[in-house]
Amino acid sequence: MTPEAKARVQIDRKLEDAGWIIQDFRQANLGAGVGVVVREYPTDTGPADYLLFVNRQPVGVIEAKPDNTILTFVEEQTERYAKSSLKWCLNTEPLPFLYESTGQVSRFTEARDPAPRSREVFHFHRPELLAEWIEQRETLRRRLAEQMPELQTRNLRECQVDAVRGLEKSLAQNRPRALVQMATGAGKTFTAITSVYRLLKYAGARRILFLVDTRNLGKQAHQEFHAYTPPDDPRKFTELYNVQRLTSASLDPHAQVCISTIQRLYSMLRGEPLDESAEDISLNELVQTEKQEKLVVYNPAIPVETFDFIIVDECHRSIYNLWKQVLDYFDAFLIGLTATPDKRTFGFFDENVVAEYSYERSVADGVNVGYDVYEIETKVTRKGGALRASEWVDHRDRLTRRKRWGQLDEDTVYTGKELDRSVVNKSQIRKVIETMKTAVETRIFPTRREVPKTLIFAKTDSHADDIINIVREVYGQGNAFCKKVTYNADEDPDSILSSFRNDYNPRIAVTVDMIATGTDVKPLEVLLFMRDVRSRNYYEQMKGRGVRSLGFEDLRRVSQSADSAKIRFVLIDAVGVEKSLKTESRPLERKPTLPLKDLLQGVALGLRDDDTVLSLANRLVRLSKQLDDKALERVAKTAGGVPLPKLAKGLLEAVDPDQVLGTAIEKARERGLERTEETLTEAEVLAARNLRVAAACAPFDNPKVREVIEAVRREREQVIDHINLDEVTFSGYSAQAEAAAKNTIQLFTDYIATHKDEIAALSFFYQQPYQRRRLTFQMIEELHDVLSRPPLMLTTEKLWSAYARVRQTAVKGSDTRRQMTDLVALVRFALGLENELRPFADQVDKRFQEWIFRHNAQRTTAFTPEQTEWLRMMKDHIAASCCIERDDFDYAEFADKGGLQKAWGLFGEGLDSVMDEMNEELIA
Template sequence: MTPETKARQQIDQKLEQAGWVIQDMKQLNLSAGMGVAIREYTTDTGPADYVLFVDRVACGVIEAKKDSAGENLTATESQTERYATANLKWRKDNTPLRFLFEATGQIVRFTDNADPAPRSRELFHFVQPAQLKEWLAQPDTLRRRLAEQMPALPEQNLRDCQVSAVTGLEKSLAQNKPRALIHMATGAGKTFTAITAVYRLLKFGGAKRILFLVDTRNLGKQAHQEFMAYTPPDDARKFTELYNVQRLASSSIDPHAQVCISTIQRMYSILSCESLDEAAEDVSPNEAQQPTKQQKLVRYNPAIAVEEFDFIIIDECHRSIYNLWKQVLDYFDAYLIGLTATPDKRTFGFFSENIVAEYSYEDSVADGVNVGYDVYEIVTEVTQKGSELKAKEWVDHRDRATRKKRWAETEEDTAYSAKELDKSVVNPSQIRQVIQAMKTAVETQIFPARKETPKTLIFAKTDSHADDIINIVREVYGQGNAFCRKVTYSEKDADGVLASFRNDFHPRIAVTVDMIATGTDVKPLEVLLFMRDVRSKGYYEQMKGRGVRSLDADSLKRVSGSADGAKTRFVLIDAVGVEKSCKTESRPLEKNPSMALKDLLQGVALGPRDNDIVLSLANRLVRLNKQIDDKAKARIEKHSGGIPLGELGKALIHALDPDAIVQTALATAKAKGITRSEDSLLPEEIDAARKTRVMAACAPFDKPELRDEIENARREREQLIDHINLDQVTFSGFSEQAEAQAKKTIQSFADYLKAHKDEIAALGFFYAQPYQRRALTFDMIEELHEQLSRPPLMLTTERLWSAYARVQASQVKGADKKRQLTDLVSLVRFALELDGELKPFAEEVDRRFQAWIWRHNAQRGTAFSAEQTEWLRLMKEHIASSCSISREDFDYAELADKGGLQKAWGLFDKELDTLMNEMNEELVA
């Protein structure tokens, strides 16, 4: 048999598998099936190897070659094109044939001439006739729709990184790039981003079906839940109300499903006709032991054709799509879209270096999407060096599988290394020392203010190791079963325990081997303890990713009641040297956790501006930005030249971005007329670029007032709790020293009012002419209070009132009452000697109201009605608490509940505005 004949036989076989009826010209019968392939069909340029008919209409051509020419199939495309544009005998319509195939016995290439800029691509197998019929019926091809019909992305409810990812992906698809990689940090919402893209591809791109490929059953379940929860921006219905989502649990794909979620293990078993071990879906193939026997190759399955999916979204694409499992992706004629937080060189290579979105862990921390982390080390002698058991020692011997023990002597001296720990030898003391050291560190150094143990995840080596850890944790902490639980695939209720760990108070500590290592969200996690080493850089990054998720204060308090705010960091406790044994791609931003914030600020102001100082300051600023209120942020922004606190931290991180430094160096060289490539840059040029970027990012911190404001914001939020020095009462009463301090406080107040009268709006009111008095507002008083109560003055309303009560007791009223913010008005008036007596603002407003309403009634000749008087009293009470009243204030509860502005207008008519102006002037002035 000649190579040509053999190739034709193999092509015939593939066509028949795909549902084509194959005929020679002499036996031509176009009614024999939906799809008919005619061999050696006559054209005016010679016989075509195969012409394809669908429903009796010619639509495609196949150019067949022997296998030896397989690598050069693209060279035969012009020959295929010639037959496609030739005149076919007995065919009246001479429109060029649309579907072009080149094939050998092993390789099939395909071009759809209706695509924009038609480009051939390799297929695993021939396309079925029904699919060609469907494509012929559509007004546009998928690739044309992607290039021309995708509308602009609505950006509401999307983070900037998610907008960038979806738009970047759609741009790549519009350019017909077959593979695209979305690199987004853990916690940035990769799945939400992917579902947003899937929704748009279905609705606007007209995709038939999309495969969401995962490598563990747990990730598939999690993805399905996110599809069910997703609400698109342009429709109030849930995704699953609009489109059918199937989570594949058998070998049959629902023909009505637009999204299919499957593990790569299940899809491989379907395509290779190899039985599936259900437990295999619980562990990522990347982490599972590699099979020793020869695995079957994927082969054509007519029930699941190569054109089954238009797109494949590959979750955690840095791991399980290589080697044996790559066959699943090679099988389908689909765009491949990868999602990962931890790509490696292999990932970049597989996706043709087409990175459509890149959002690093450092970027996510700077944006507040994730939190930074600190590393705390625990080192023990046995962990480092191992140990030795002497012969004839009586010890437990335990069966690894059953854990059944027997008490017996050791037969010989047994030395074990650190690597053998918890495998051939278990040392309970080593586990106990690590757990006790963790407990002490968390309670005294890491989270000393917490009343409950922060949510903690411990990574164990094996299931047996996890059991040992759990028993010792419960013992060291003196807690019951609920306190510490195991979450591994071998547990029957693993999902239930995981849900409780995520949402409930118990368990406080979870021990896992691999179930929570990747892709599983537990946002309240604040401590990760590594009691196993990890070789894979990507896997280690994924494990660390379990702790990076940010969490708001209310959500954190629901599971950790003594937490005093939002989650701002997590702590990685390294008990096995995993940080040193594995060079990670992300880095802890906090390089100097023991250095005070003011010292870090001083460090960047004076230099040196080394990476550790700059990154530590960045982390501290990003963390502080989550802790302080909007007023403190506004004060900082005022002194930073309009730059928000979080942006100051992000600028420091971006200044040290290696890629950006290289680009700066290249731009600098170009500006000097020097042509450089990245590889030819000199070390001194890169260093100069780094210094330029760091100098620009650090420039705002040259201002001492900004540094002081940042330190003040930190100090205002933080308190020192002295549990050491116990106190006792030795004297009760005012001393001469206390009175002198009170006088000093009063003098500071007077000096401040005089020095700042032109700067603060509220003081302008007291120093202004009478007609300007009505300008006093609650916001002005609040601004003055903010200025007075901050360090170093610390002149709060309570402190000032107390000082006056000590020094001028006979002139001070209401010293025993709780102070209101508006009492500051009375303090200012008394300090400026506008009033001879200091009394609560509300009392003065009440006194003035009585005088005003009596005078007003006398001038009117008729008194206000009882209902009008009651409303005037309500208005007076609002002025007493807010300094003024306007129409907008009638929306507040005490006035709105009585009928609001409409009711007041009905009582006073046009006189209402005049009365409000009078009251604002008379009661406050």
């Protein structure tokens, strides 16, 4: 099969998956179904690869190309077929739906969009969708650009107004991704719902996905949709639109808003059951491994057009790598909401930040409150501890909490990081809680009679239970005083959270992940960290639980001794979370910064530590999955018949501890020694390891093997860098361009000087004012014609560009379209009559203002408002034509308002003198 034939096999399969019926031209049966695709349909410009029919009407074309074709290069070909006359079809307008596809990559253009722009799509759209689109008068993108009314700002903060307007401006420009950065507590969800309402009502969106980080945040978002009342309708949002929070594998066909975690969405696309506990943990806290990449395939039950917009709330780093293909699956605008973006966030959303509202600004605006950090450090927290063998201690099952009293079999040394995981030191917990109690009562909130609402972050559910018991003991309070708010709580966590937010008790809540992000608890005034956090973003979100402002009466309702509104919160750091290293992502290999060619060279020259060997193996495994058969054959042929996957596997196995021990035992036996894993010496193990690594690395000693691996990598792969954001370090022209510009200017000035007596337009500027005739448009046309013809080839655009390069500071209006009359400005600038090169229309405007001001300053020559209106029209005509004459009043802009007769009625016999004066003042 030819490469294009292979592509067509893939295209056919994808079309059938999307519900299309595929037919050859000679066997066409347009009544076979809603959507019929006819291969090789004849047109007056040649046969189209695929012609799409919906309900018997031609609606689109697909241009098939072999793999590795750059599809944007063939868009004109697709457009040509779409505009062609179809045999036996009376198509009077171009077909609106244009696809290019290799079977692996597909691009789509909706020709009815304003400024139609192709976009990559994961899969072909269903014929039912194209039928729906055909019936619509305007496309979604046209509605976004032309039909969104002015935002009603009632009940919206300024930052929310900026966010909605910025987002809608971005959508109107058809920018596929947008990022809204709003500080925690500024009302991101309310802002998002406002946008959702407007997109549904005015843009005609069919369905919108609201993607949340955890199940609890999905519940909270659902509640906010229920509570939202739009500014132009007294009904609740959920009375107007159907909102579904996805809790099963089924999607309500009538739902216009769907709320889901990305884990559930992935399971639905894959048709796999979901472990619901996976929705309880923030993806910010998961460490990614390369094997976790979430691959998706087309699911006809959830086609790519299921959502028009996807709003990613608290967009975390995992959407940029681990779960990225889930988002790429849908043909939808992506909108990110976050308080804590990092460089990956900006990169993923194409640096299209449509609104920025920082935490610092939110504090200044009174939306949020500031915070202080109070540190608690204990000896065990910092250094850990040690237990001797034979000590009698409690042993507790982590899950059942069942205890047994027994002796330690060996010495146990633990660090502060192992606390509350493998070892529990209740004294450490008690000291932290006692110190917090004293500090709050005597230093942090000394005037309070009750404990301020406090949230404690624990490491695990087991750790949370220990904290709760000790808190109740230290404070001498009962069960209601301190509660656990986690997904594994015995009581309903939503009920506890509601009480924590609105009631007097509980005063202290302990959580692991459930209210670490996004959950709104405005009365919080103390956060105690008894766990460290890997992610900087996650830490910022956890801190965000305390930032929300609260009025005096609302705070008094739950904290009765409060003497003012909430003006701050206090972060109590008991584990060094403020000082610990925060990473934005976890490396997927040991040496991610080393280029592949350096890893290959290092191995060849003897750098064979485990990190290097494993990193090289990891790269080769990835590369082998990306190469086509031809490239893999090149590598295998150069490597003596060993395939690239086998080279990678050899490296992995070379440092596998079990296999190294097996080789060490085998080599000992060859020397007549009986060894076991326990009796092997370190030297024997190291020797076996080095032997295995040397054999695995031997193929890379051959420089030709290294060269071919690097070559196929360069040929095949492009890296899309979302990390390093660009900035302008220099803006200017190259030395060669500047030299060419100077030559152009010199050619122009030489020609002016040489032909000043031959060309009427040039003669006009060289004559003294009292000798000048009227400059006419015909004179400018003559000069333009001479300059733009060979050998000079000096167009107005070329001359203006040359001056902009050489005399940058003196040239204005380089970004405006050139008019022929701008040649007047060029000549004046070249002759030194003007210090700045400005568009001719700008010069006329300036002179007109000066001229009319002089007249109006004198009572005898002042113009009436109606005369001034006509003078402005006359000025605009001069700017376009170089002069104004009686015959010009026949032009539409004058004729529509009464023409010469009206002008004569306004100015009388002075009309001619006014025209002469304007021709002289505004041009000379």
